[in-house]
Amino acid sequence: MNAQAPHATGRQALFANLLFWGMLLVGGGALAACMLVPAWLDYQAARQAAWAAHARNDALARRITAQQLQIAHHQRDPQYNERFIRQEFRIPTPGVQVVTVEADPTGIVAPADDAERAHRPAEPVFPAKALATARRSPLLAVFVLDQTRPAVMALAGALLTGALCLISGPRRS
Numbered sequence: 001m002n003a004q005a006p007h008a009t010g011r012q013a014l015f016a017n018l019l020f021w022g023m024l025l026v027g028g029g030a031l032a033a034c035m036l037v038p039a040w041l042d043y044q045a046a047r048q049a050a051w052a053a054h055a056r057n058d059a060l061a062r063r064i065t066a067q068q069l070q071i072a073h074h075q076r077d078p079q080y081n082e083r084f085i086r087q088e089f090r091i092p093t094p095g096v097q098v099v100t101v102e103a104d105p106t107g108i109v110a111p112a113d114d115a116e117r118a119h120r121p122a123e124p125v126f127p128a129k130a131l132a133t134a135r136r137s138p139l140l141a142v143f144v145l146d147q148t149r150p151a152v153m154a155l156a157g158a159l160l161t162g163a164l165c166l167i168s169g170p171r172r173s
Helices: 004-076 078-088 114-119 126-138 138-144 149-167
Strands: none
Touching: 004 138, 004 149, 078 138, 138 149
16 A cells, blocks of 8 residues: 555646646636737737828828929919909909809708818727727637626636635645
8 A cells, every 4th residue: 555655646746736736827817828828919000090190190201292283283384373463352263154153052061071081080999999809809808808707807807816825835855
């Protein structure tokens, strides 16, 4: 019977070591995922927002260049100056009939043009897009969604605490 006792103790030590490392890796991995995945999704959303802002900035720069060229052309064009003076001082143009158009009685508003869209503030990207990404992947959703994240963090903390208790358990020589 004494011959089996050291063998059983060796098996128990091996089981305790495997249990410790398993609890440590699973608990630490889950806790790290709960902390890093939301930050990573936030980073991805910020990158997308920055890319969209750069695209808007490039579009506005092209538009400014085009308008500067138009202004330079109009400043050199004598016919433009003549049309501008006639319009400002309401001088009738010979051979041209002015027609007034009344507003649409249905009240339908025309869609906004690109200039108005360019000046609107950007829509918030996170958390709506990040949560949509998380909902597409159930494994990601466990670490991100407000309903599951606290429970996963609590379970991971319990696993880590249990692993630490295995270290400080009684040792027999």
